[in-house]
Amino acid sequence: xxxxxxxxxxxxxxxxxxxxxxxxxxxxxxxxxxxxxxxxxxxxxxxxxxxxxxxxxxxxxxxxxxxxxxxxxxxxxxxxxxxxxxxxxxxxxxxxxxxx
Numbered sequence: 386x387x388x389x390x391x392x393x394x395x396x397x398x399x400x401x402x403x404x405x406x407x408x409x410x411x412x413x414x415x416x417x418x419x420x421x422x423x424x425x426x427x428x429x430x431x432x433x434x435x436x437x438x439x440x441x442x443x444x445x446x447x448x449x450x451x452x453x454x455x456x457x458x459x460x461x462x463x464x465x466x467x468x469x470x471x472x473x474x475x476x477x478x479x480x481x482x483x484x485x
Contacts, residue, residue, distance in 0.1 A: 391448035393455065395438040395467060396428060401474050403431045404463060408452040412439060416478040436478035438467045 392412040396405045405428050409415040419434040442448050
């Protein structure tokens with residue numbers, strides 16, 4: 386990953402029935418915070434901690450704008466976005482951060 390980036394990401398629970406859209410300047414840190422249940426609220430309540438989609442951008446404003454755009458989409462459209470690059474809804478964080 387580039388040294389200076391912002392990430393827009395989508396997390397899902399184990400059965401892919403609940404998802405969450407967020408943005409961060411440190412995707413690895415945020416991924417592990419969600420995995421550990423340290424982010425209180427919707428994600429910890431519904432065990433939403435599987436990274437199923439992410440996009441990297443160079444500016445915070447672009448990340449905030451994209452996050453708002455994705456949050457405004459219907460669930461079906463978000464599902465299609467995920468399935469374009471991750472048809473099996475695998476936890477991309479395991480490949481990105483754990484297997485290193």
